[in-house]
Amino acid sequence: MPQQFIELGEGYGDVYELLELVNTNQSRFHQAFILTSSKEEKKVASLAVAFKPVGESKFMPIYICREGIPYIEDKPSKRQKIFEESIEQLGRKAVVVEIKHSSIFSESKLFYQYLIGIMRLHHYIPALT
Template identity: 40%
Template sequence: MTQRIIKLGEGYGDVFELFTLMEAMPDRVDRLLALHTIKNDEERTSLACIFKPTNQGNFHPIYICLEGIPKPNDQRNKRYEMFKALSEQFDKPIVEFTVPPSETYHEEEQYFQQIIAVLRLNHLLPPI
C-alpha cells in the first residue's frame, strides 16, 4: 500500500478544492484532520482528509491544505465552520493534532513523512 500526502495548496481557495473532493467521493472519506501549528508567529491550521484506499493500486491518499487557514479560536472562521459541517454530514469527527510548522523541515516531503508516521502511531492510518 502506498500512503501519500497530496498537497492541494496553501491558499484560502485550496480549501474549497478539498471540500469538493470530499463531496464528490463521500464513500471514500475515512477521517478528517485539523493540524494546528504556529508559523511566522501566527496560529495556522492545515485541513486534511484521509481517503480510503483505491480498489486498484491500493493507493491511500491524504489530501491536505497546508497551513492554509487561521487556527479556529474564539473568532469566526468560515472555512473551518464549513469543514466542521462536512464532518457532521459525513459523521466523521475531526481529529486534531498540534504539529511543528512545515518550515521546520528541510524538505516538504520529510515533513509529510513525519505526519504519516504520527498518523500511523495513532492508528489513524494502517501500517504498510
C-alpha cells in the same frame, strides 16, 4: 498500505476543492484532520482528508491545504467552520492534532513523512503493510 500527501494549496478556493473531493468521494472517506502548528507565535491550521484506496490499489491519498488558515481554538475561521460542517454531514468529526510547523523541515517530503508517522502512531491511518 502506502500513503501520500497531495497538496492542494493554501488559499480559500483550495478548501472548496478539498470539500468537493469529500463530497464526490464519500464512500472512500477515511478520516479528516485539522493539523495545528505555530510559527513565530502565530498559530495556523492545515486541513486534510484521507481516502480509502480505490479497487485493488493499496494507495491511500491524503489531500491537504497546508498552513494557510489562521487558527484560534475558540474562534474558528470561516474555512475551518465549513470544513468541519462538511465532515459532520458524513456523521464524522475531524481530528485535531498539534504538529510541528513545516518550516522546521528542510524539505516538504520530510514534513509529510513526519505527518504520516504521527497519523500511523495514533492509528488515524493504517500501518504500512
